[in-house]
Amino acid sequence: MKIAISAAETSGDLIASALVKSLLECQPDCQIEGLVGDKMSDAGCHRLWHIDQANVMGLSEVVNKLPSLLRLRNSIVKYFSENKPDVFIGVDSPDFNFKIEQKLKKRGVKTVHFISPSVWAWRSNRIKKIKTSTDLMLCLFPFEVNFYEKHGQKALFVGHPLTEKLQPRENYKPSKxxxxxxxxxxxxxxxxxxxxxxxxxxxxxxxxxxxxxxxxxxxxxxxxxxxxxxxxxxxxxxxxxxxxxxxxxxxxxxxxxxxxxxxxxxxxxxxxxxxxxxxxxxxx
Missing domain, CATH: 3.40.50.2000 (Glycogen Phosphorylase B;)
Structure with missing residues (x-):
């Protein structure tokens, strides 16, 4: 099985690394490649592009890097259109990943988006773009699934990977x-x-x-x-x-x-x- 993946931010790298690890545990022969960070690489993902090529913040920073971001996105679409995976997974970064998912979906590639944008809180009209971009939305919170079901979008609650490894500390003594x-x-x-x-x-x-x-x-x-x-x-x-x-x-x-x-x-x-x-x- 071949899985394409795109994580455009450091936070996505962290969360996606847990996803990559779980996928490889279930399917050891699975090939996972794409736009990845160091943690995803360490988990077993093959890097075609490094996350640093897309990792920006702020309005002016995005504008300054816009030409290179568009080239990167086009490169990802071109590569996976010519080397079709069984599924493409966009990790968070909806403004970057939805366009990739949309184009690949039109070309017959199954698409999944991991980490729902907060459409239930603001800009709910984005559901239209989501429905044309992704076949399945993987949600961190259970109430998000209800929102998508009401709008006819297939969604699945998977929980937050960090809840499996992070617990409140106990018996801490202040140390300045x-x-x-x-x-x-x-x-x-x-x-x-x-x-x-x-x-x-x-x-x-x-x-x-x-x-x-x-x-x-x-x-x-x-x-x-x-x-x-x-x-x-x-x-x-x-x-x-x-x-x-x-x-x-x-x-x-x-x-x-x-x-x-x-x-x-x-x-x-x-x-x-x-x-x-x-x-x-x-x-x-």
Whole structure:
């Protein structure tokens, strides 16, 4: 069996890696390939394109990278039209993946979308696009299935993969440790880290005993981060977020999937987000 997959964001890479692992456990001879991240590769997925080619955030960032995003999407459609899989799975990123699913579905490829957009909360008219794009919607929450059934769209509740591995910590003893999580994308790291370091300075003025650590999802921008935190007494680690989170009193985290993970681990957090100047002016 051949499965095509597309995960365009770091959060999708994390969740899809659990899906890839389960699929290969059920079908060891299954071939899974496509637009993937490091965690999906580690789970056994063959990389045709790297997630970094599509991983952007904010209005201005998307606009700047739009030509390359469109080329990437067209390349994915072309490849899987010529090398048809048994099924195509789009993971989250609906604005990127639905167009791929729609074109492949018209060419006879079965399509699945994993992680429903919040059509039940806003922009419910998107159901029209969903119905022309995907044969099956895999939902994280049971109430989402009811919404799709009312609109004649086949859907299945599969639950959130993280609930199988993350449980609230117990018997935690405060240690005056604060964890910084500036995100995974280049734009958010370079935008948020200076703000986080300003917060470190202010908090140290209030309590000099606070210990700060910083964790990165990968080492792509480790060198840049090291230069900024050098001599600031901040411990840096890569790829061990869960271990760092459960041993922290507080996490200051970039808005995103990590907030759900921290909440599931039962750790207090402050969520931060910063728009680019251009994005701010557009929203304003």
């Amino acid at each position: 440790k604060v964890l910084l999580m500036p995100g995974s994308r280049e734009a958010e790291i370079k935008s948020l880290l200076p703000e986080l370091l300003s917060a470190v300075k202010l908090m140290r003025e209030q309590d000099s005993k606070i210990q700060f650590s910083l964790v990165l999802a990968n080492d792509h921008f480790k060198g840049w981060v090291v230069e900024r935190i050098d001599k600031l007494g901040i411990e840096l680690s890569v790829g061990n977020a869960y271990e760092q989170i459960v041993t922290s009193d507080l996490v200051i985290v970039a808005s995103g999937t990590a907030t759900l993970e921290i909440a599931m681990l039962g750790v207090p957090m402050v969520v931060v987000y910063k728009l680019s100047g251009v994005s701010y002016q557009i929203v304003k």
